[in-house]
Amino acid sequence: MSIRLRLALCYGALFALILPFVTGLSYAIHARGQYDDLDRTLIVSTEHAAVEAASSASGPHLAQGEKGFEIALRLYSPNGLLQDQTLGTASLPSIDPRLILRTPTGPAFDTMARLFPPLLGTAAVTPDRGSAFGLMSTPQQRWRVYVLPFHAGQRAGYLEAVTPLGRLDDSIQIFRLTLPLVGLVSLLVALLGSWAIAGNALRPVTQMIQAAQTITFSRDLSRRIAAPMHHDELGRLAATFNEMLVSINTAHQTQQRFVADASHELRAPLTAIQGNIELLRRKPEMPDIDRAEALIELEREAARLSRLVADLLILARADAGIALKHCPLDLDLLVLDAFRETRYLAHGQTLQLAPFEPVQIEGDEDRLKQLLLILLDNALKYTPVGDQVTLGLCRHGCEVDMLVRDTGIGIEPEVLPHVFERFYRADPARSRDPGGTGLGLSIAQWIVEQHAGKIWLESQPRQGTLVTVRLPLRDHSSH
Incomplete structure (x- = not known):
């Protein structure tokens, strides 16, 4: 009915x-x-x-x-x-x-x-x-x-x-005798009138159903529902439905772009691996030095493919809404550990620790360390030899800031709003890091959000970049 x-x-x-x-x-x-x-x-x-x-x-x-x-x-x-x-x-x-x-x-x-x-x-x-x-x-x-x-x-x-x-x-x-007859006629008029009024009131719903069916059959998410003239509940429903279509369309386009970018990123190492394997198969008598170079290339591309798959799995977990396990940890010890590991990755850059304060928070130790390594690795990649990368840790009331500052090439203003997008890498970054996946900052942002924190970048071209990660302290106290 x-x-x-x-x-x-x-x-x-x-x-x-x-x-x-x-x-x-x-x-x-x-x-x-x-x-x-x-x-x-x-x-x-x-x-x-x-x-x-x-x-x-x-x-x-x-x-x-x-x-x-x-x-x-x-x-x-x-x-x-x-x-x-x-x-x-x-x-x-x-x-x-x-x-x-x-x-x-x-x-x-x-x-x-x-x-x-x-x-x-x-x-x-x-x-x-x-x-x-x-x-x-x-x-x-x-x-x-x-x-x-x-x-x-x-x-x-x-x-x-x-x-x-x-x-x-x-x-x-x-x-x-007349009153019952008038009553019956009035009842019939009331039924017909309510039928007409209900039909007029529900006409926008019928239009929404037709528009939804059209969108379903055509898969055209750019279509929208015509909003009713009156700004009543049905008008708000139509506006909400259109907002939902915008959100779905944006998510669909993002997914399509992500799949296309992921396919492109996966194709490059696979093509290199396949080419080197084909070379080794066709030329069994090739010189040892050429064979060694092919094997090194295979190892490098396999490692790159492994990193890319691992990053994609992390983002898939993020999209699935799987929460991290939090436990009390000493953030200052975690920062020191990441600082020591990063020192061995430097190629002529100077790495220093300042400011630095003992801090305890609730969080996932492995993911927070991954966050620091992503930020420090990016800073080292885009900082010329002889320049400086600084890692800092300081408290602000009931929050703590982790700071990663470099004196590298910086980021253009028009690029800065897109740095957390998946597979987004500015041209200077691609030229300097051909082995990267373009997923590091996206993963970093997810880790920060899982800890109820915020992350932002401040940068000027050729003047370096400052990355700030702000996290809540454990129980809003310094302990």
Whole structure:
């Protein structure tokens, strides 16, 4: 079942639950209002007639109305004898007013009309003390009766007002039958309206689905979803989806570039190895010096291939999100160890240690040593003979900085933002380090991130480079 249909059915079900209450309340308010207005009219007419009858000089009597009455008035003696009545009312059914006073009748409206209005705090019309309402029924219709006793000096009696309920009952009956039909039509309109509204609201979702399907089939990650006009939840969803597509497209392009660069880097040593093996196979009688050079070349390219594969495995582990194991270690001892190893790699460069402070952190000893060796190896490769490479370790509050500074060729400003990209090597670096893989700084950055640290480079062409690695101290204290 589609979301659109579910929404339409939910809206329709909610409307269907509310509709009976609203229908019943509307009927009750309308019906009760009609009958209450009629009762008020009877009270006002009777009280007015009582005043006129009591003030007549010739004794109590009623003003004669016209034929085609709406309210008939009758005057009774204290003994219940009919004394006077308005014109055209002789044929009306009569009832002893004293009987009405002894057994009064409640409102003329039905049970449903009595049920709802009290919920709204409205009360039915009640007669004054001493008066009463009654109901009479004939084969043709019902009649509403109101009896009011009156006293004027020595004169007394009863005034009775009678009005037919036939037309009002018929009108209320039609209204009662019409309301359910109106309710059903309203329910149908509500279902159709909710279907249309849900379809309009979900149209952006349909467009997103179509765009996603198009991207899936075409594999064109450069396509984007048209953002809705309104900046609502669907608008934010479309924007988030487009941001996700940008991220996926960037990751896809990076992966393609990485695969292409890795294939290129792997092809070079493999080609050299294959060429030397083919040379040794075809020329078994080649001179020993040439054979030795071929074997040295094979060994060098195999080592280069081994380093490249090892670096790729490290980056694959980084991409898989495998975390390093951290344990307490003395970073100053680790720096000294890396410093001693690097001294044997120098080819005429001067290597010194300054500044240097004892520091303890939480980390992976092997990976941190690899980080230092990568940075020191890069510094030595790009520093001319006779220049200087400096390794330092100093604390700053709850953090520690490892510094590797050289006085080498430096890095161009436009190259500096790309130095941590995989397989990215500026032309000067390639010319000076043909055996490198271009993955060293990428691995260094991953190691630093695994230790919740930061790494950055500061460099100027022909003025050297400063690499700063900032790591948190163990438990944010120097211990």
